Each structure stands twice: as C-alpha cells, then as structure tokens.
Amino acid sequence: MSATETAIASAEAHSAHNYHPLPVVVASAEGAWMTDVEGRRYLDLLAGYSALNFGHGNRRLIDAAKAQLERVTLTSRAFHHDRFADFCTRLAELCGMEMVLPMNTGAEAVETAVKTARKWGYRVKGVPDGMAKIIVASDNFHGRTTTIISFSTDPEARADYGPYTPGFEIVPYGDLTALREAMTENTVAVLIEPIQGEAGVLVPPAGYLPGVRELTRERNVLFIADEIQSGLGRTGKTFACEHEGVVPDMYVLGKALGGGVVPVSAVVSSADILGVFKPGEHGSTFGGNPLACAVALEVIAMLRTGEYQERAAELGDHLHRELGLLAGGGAVEAVRGRGLWAGVDIAPALGTGREISERLMAERVLVKDTHGSTIRIAPPLVISKEDLDWGLDRLRAVLSA
Incomplete structure (x- = not known):
C-alpha cells in the first residue's frame, strides 16, 4: 500500500x-x-x-508560540500569569467590550455563553429559578456538546443523544416576526450566528441583525452573536455584525483566535453581564493559559492593523x-x-x-x-x-x- x-x-x-x-x-x-x-x-x-x-x-504566530514555550505554558487559573491581563485587555478593546472570559474550544465558549445568559437572567433580570429561555435559530451550528445539540435541528448532530437539555426555543433564521412572537418574560437571550456557516454560509436578510438588536433591547434580552466562524476578519470586517452596524451584548469567539496554533476561545461582554460570576462558579483548567494568551495576543495585534x-x-x-x-x-x-x-x-x-x-x-x-x-x-x-x-x-x- x-x-x-x-x-x-x-x-x-x-x-x-x-x-x-x-x-x-x-x-x-x-x-x-x-x-x-x-x-x-x-x-x-x-x-x-x-x-x-x-x-x-504563519511566522509571527509560530514565533510567538515558540517564545512562550520556552517560558511557561500552563499555570491554571489558580495563579496569575504575565500574559493574561494583556490578553483580556486587548481582546476587550478589539471587541469594544469590557470583560473577557477565556476558554479553549468554540463549544466551550458557547456553553459559557449559555451559562452566562441564564445566570444573568436569574441574578439581574429576575427570571424565576429554572425558567430561563434562550431563543436560537433553525439550522444553527454552535457545537456538539449535549446541551448544544439539544437545540440543533440537524438530525445527524442530534439523533441518539437524548434526553435533551430543556430551556431553548427554536425559530426560523432570518424571521423577525417569529422571533418577536417567541419572546416571553422568561427569555434571557437570543443566540444566533450572524452568518450560518455549517448551514451553507447563509447570510440573513438585510435588516435582520438590526431587528434582532432592537427587539432584544426592547425586551431586556441579551443578544449573543456566535462569531466563532464568521469573526476575526473572515467576512471583510473584524466581526460579521459590523456589516449591518450592529453591536451585540456578547461575542462568542474561537477558531481564528488561536491562529491555527492552539485552541483558544472566549466570551466577551460588559462588566454588568460577565460580572455575574463569582470564584468557583465556572472555569476551565486550560482556559486563558499562557501559551494560548501569547498566540492570541499576536492574532489581536495582527487584526488591529485592519x-x-x-x-x-x-x-x-x-x-x-x-x-x-x-x-x-x-x-x-x-x-x-x-x-x-x-x-x-x-x-x-x-x-x-x-x-x-x-x-x-x-x-x-x-x-x-x-x-x-x-x-x-x-x-x-x-x-x-x-x-x-x-x-x-x-x-x-x-x-x-
């Protein structure tokens, strides 16, 4: 052979x-x-x-990784390390946000966004315990964890993995009327991809993203943009949301953030939203590790030039x-x-x-x-x-x- x-x-x-x-x-x-x-x-x-x-x-990214490999690769979040603050600061600035919660994979970041939205709903919005609802779009792809496939409409991703996690409402992608009708007092977030990648690179109708932004503001609901595939330069802007002048409440980032060198992901939002976490309530051993931060910092620097x-x-x-x-x-x-x-x-x-x-x-x-x-x-x-x-x-x- x-x-x-x-x-x-x-x-x-x-x-x-x-x-x-x-x-x-x-x-x-x-x-x-x-x-x-x-x-x-x-x-x-x-x-x-x-x-x-x-x-x-990419030579800049490989050099950044090599330099960090010679210094320190992992501390866990039990200790501070000298790349962490810069990474969080620079990524927050790139996103026009205030606070970063770093993870590793895109699916981890989506899980983190779901947990953040629910905790915000209970702690800030005042939704009764256990009643939080998150609205998602049909034909979505946000990852393959048990919770995420619970709100997938793809039979291959979903079949044979039940029982499924409750708390999600699925509406047609691009349909503002359906989104409005699905919202209740217990809705804490709308989670969508600004462009649906796995569905076949589906671009929503003009005005859809601004409409989502307006609806979520009116109803005190978080707008979460999953820019794991669409973000960080792919569409000709730093974020796909920028094409329609929209700023969500939360970005979910991954893939390109690690430069093709190491897995890096993050949830980026305001201090009011990510501030709901207290020590011990969420974490990841490798999330925000020194090697990941060193590579991602170089990615951010490259993106800042435009x-x-x-x-x-x-x-x-x-x-x-x-x-x-x-x-x-x-x-x-x-x-x-x-x-x-x-x-x-x-x-x-x-x-x-x-x-x-x-x-x-x-x-x-x-x-x-x-x-x-x-x-x-x-x-x-x-x-x-x-x-x-x-x-x-x-x-x-x-x-x-």
Missing part, C-alpha cells in the same frame, strides 16, 4: 468514525498550501473552518464575482456568502457536494461539502489572488467535466 493508503487504513482501524475526511493525509503546510505524505501539494480552500485565517505556519480585513474584503469581492459567473451557467444553482467565505450549491445532476469535493481533491484543491449539494470555500486570508484564481480555474474544470 502507498503511504496514504497505509495512514488512512490505520486511522479507520483505530479511531472512531465520527468524521468522514477526504482521502488525503497532510504532512506539512505553509500559507494556503498543504503537502501530503507523498509530496503532492494542495491548495487549501477551507482553512480549518476559519481556524487558519492567517494561513498555515490589513487582513481589507484583504478579505477585496479578494472576497473578486471571489464572489467569479462564482457569480458560474451561477449563471447551469452548473451552480446559488452562491452565498460575504468576504472570503462562500457557500456554493452545485446542480444535483453534476454530483453531490462530497463527489465534487473529491474531484477537486484530484485537481489538488481542498474544500469540504455540507448539506448534500453544497461546498464551502473559505481560504486563508493570506492567499494570493493568483492562487485563488488557480483554485477557481480547477473548480470550473471540474464543473465543466
């Missing part, structure tokens, strides 16, 4: 089959390119679901122009997205999203399918225009074949 076949066979034999990866085995990567165990190079148009916004092996956001906006305009031309030729039914992020619905006659992804892999381009016929395109923000065009040429070739 080849090196690729051997590695895949071993993985199939010894790891749980909770993923269905494309049959490529990556051995090294740099920028927007990955190289497999047999020396073949592939253009990465997925970027780790936006965890690699700054590319593979160059990555500008690049995502400019290349994103080009990406959507080119994809729009494909949409008029019969092979592509629809294109959605914003910035360097697109969901492309392939005409079913040409194959499933998985089949198109496999054909692109044969052309040395890596994307990932979702929801049957959709492929997602989300390259690292450092990709060159020439490489992006090369990848789009391969897509055209696959669709025309």
Whole structure:
C-alpha cells in the first residue's frame, strides 16, 4: 500500500468514525498550501473552518508560540500569569467590550455563553429559578456538546443523544416576526450566528441583525452573536455584525483566535453581564493559559492593523464575482456568502457536494461539502489572488467535466 493508503487504513482501524475526511493525509503546510505524505501539494480552500485565517505556519504566530514555550505554558487559573491581563485587555478593546472570559474550544465558549445568559437572567433580570429561555435559530451550528445539540435541528448532530437539555426555543433564521412572537418574560437571550456557516454560509436578510438588536433591547434580552466562524476578519470586517452596524451584548469567539496554533476561545461582554460570576462558579483548567494568551495576543495585534480585513474584503469581492459567473451557467444553482467565505450549491445532476469535493481533491484543491449539494470555500486570508484564481480555474474544470 502507498503511504496514504497505509495512514488512512490505520486511522479507520483505530479511531472512531465520527468524521468522514477526504482521502488525503497532510504532512506539512505553509500559507494556503498543504503537502501530503507523498509530496503532492494542495491548495487549501477551507482553512480549518476559519481556524487558519492567517494561513498555515504563519511566522509571527509560530514565533510567538515558540517564545512562550520556552517560558511557561500552563499555570491554571489558580495563579496569575504575565500574559493574561494583556490578553483580556486587548481582546476587550478589539471587541469594544469590557470583560473577557477565556476558554479553549468554540463549544466551550458557547456553553459559557449559555451559562452566562441564564445566570444573568436569574441574578439581574429576575427570571424565576429554572425558567430561563434562550431563543436560537433553525439550522444553527454552535457545537456538539449535549446541551448544544439539544437545540440543533440537524438530525445527524442530534439523533441518539437524548434526553435533551430543556430551556431553548427554536425559530426560523432570518424571521423577525417569529422571533418577536417567541419572546416571553422568561427569555434571557437570543443566540444566533450572524452568518450560518455549517448551514451553507447563509447570510440573513438585510435588516435582520438590526431587528434582532432592537427587539432584544426592547425586551431586556441579551443578544449573543456566535462569531466563532464568521469573526476575526473572515467576512471583510473584524466581526460579521459590523456589516449591518450592529453591536451585540456578547461575542462568542474561537477558531481564528488561536491562529491555527492552539485552541483558544472566549466570551466577551460588559462588566454588568460577565460580572455575574463569582470564584468557583465556572472555569476551565486550560482556559486563558499562557501559551494560548501569547498566540492570541499576536492574532489581536495582527487584526488591529485592519490589513487582513481589507484583504478579505477585496479578494472576497473578486471571489464572489467569479462564482457569480458560474451561477449563471447551469452548473451552480446559488452562491452565498460575504468576504472570503462562500457557500456554493452545485446542480444535483453534476454530483453531490462530497463527489465534487473529491474531484477537486484530484485537481489538488481542498474544500469540504455540507448539506448534500453544497461546498464551502473559505481560504486563508493570506492567499494570493493568483492562487485563488488557480483554485477557481480547477473548480470550473471540474464543473465543466
């Protein structure tokens, strides 16, 4: 067997089959390119679901990690360390907020946001104990913990994991009327993705996010924006909410915050909201560790210049122009997205999203399918225009074949 076949066979034999990866085995990567165990190079148009916004092996981030590895990697929150205060201060400033609660993964951050909203509802809003309700949107993806899949509408994510956690109301994404009707005196938060990534890069109707902001203010309800995939430059702004001039009560961040080096996530909000926690009421051994803070501080510094956001906006305009031309030729039914992020619905006659992804892999381009016929395109923000065009040429070739 080849090196690729051997590695895949071993993985199939010894790891749980909770993923269905494309049959490529990556051995090294740099920028927007990955190289497999047999020396073949592939253009990465997925970027780790936006965890690699700054590319593979970004020298600034690797250097920051190496320097911190030589000093101290973990203290736990039992002690202070010298990177923690700067991380919290700089991230709060980037978000225009006051306070940060750091965790590790996106799902942990969403769980933290849920706990925060409930505690705020009981301590501040005065909701009766055990009665707090959080409104979410259909087709959401916020993670895969037991609580989070309890408010998922995806059968694959939800089936066979009950009993489910109560306290959530699901309304159609983009429907302000349904949101208004679902609100009660016991509603403590609305938790939504400003752009739904796993659902196929769904952008809500114009005016939806400002409408959510207005409704939540009127009803004394927290607006929680899950910007784990959409945030930190992906859409051409630091946050996707900015496209409609909206500032939520709470950001949930992850993926790109760790620079593709270490898992870093955070909930960022006001002191009035995150101030509901007292010592011992919530925590994480690795949350806010020195290595995570060192890398995330470099990510924040890179974002503060605005160059990555500008690049995502400019290349994103080009990406959507080119994809729009494909949409008029019969092979592509629809294109959605914003910035360097697109969901492309392939005409079913040409194959499933998985089949198109496999054909692109044969052309040395890596994307990932979702929801049957959709492929997602989300390259690292450092990709060159020439490489992006090369990848789009391969897509055209696959669709025309």
